[in-house]
Amino acid sequence: MPRGTRHELTGILLEGDFYPVLRVADGGEWRLDITKTWRPLLGKRVTIIGVRDGFDLISVERLTLA
Numbered sequence: 865m866p867r868g869t870r871h872e873l874t875g876i877l878l879e880g881d882f883y884p885v886l887r888v889a890d891g892g893e894w895r896l897d898i899t900k901t902w903r904p905l906l907g908k909r910v911t912i913i914g915v916r917d918g919f920d921l922i923s924v925e926r927l928t929l930a
Contacts, residue, residue: 872913875909880895884902896921900927913925913926914925
């Protein structure tokens with residue numbers, strides 16, 4: 865998956881060191897570059913839509929409960 869590709873992912877939103885983290889069903893994790901309020905959704909199943917901006921970094925455009 866090259867940088868700049870669009871993704872829609874669903875998983876559990878977790879606190880990370882610097883970025884929040886989305887843990888998906890296959891065990892993978894994505895760091896989320898997000899500016900909207902996300903802390904109330906910690907520990908919940910969410911869906912994100914965004915663009916890949918690094919090895920494991922997604923620039924989030926939309927975040928919703930799954």
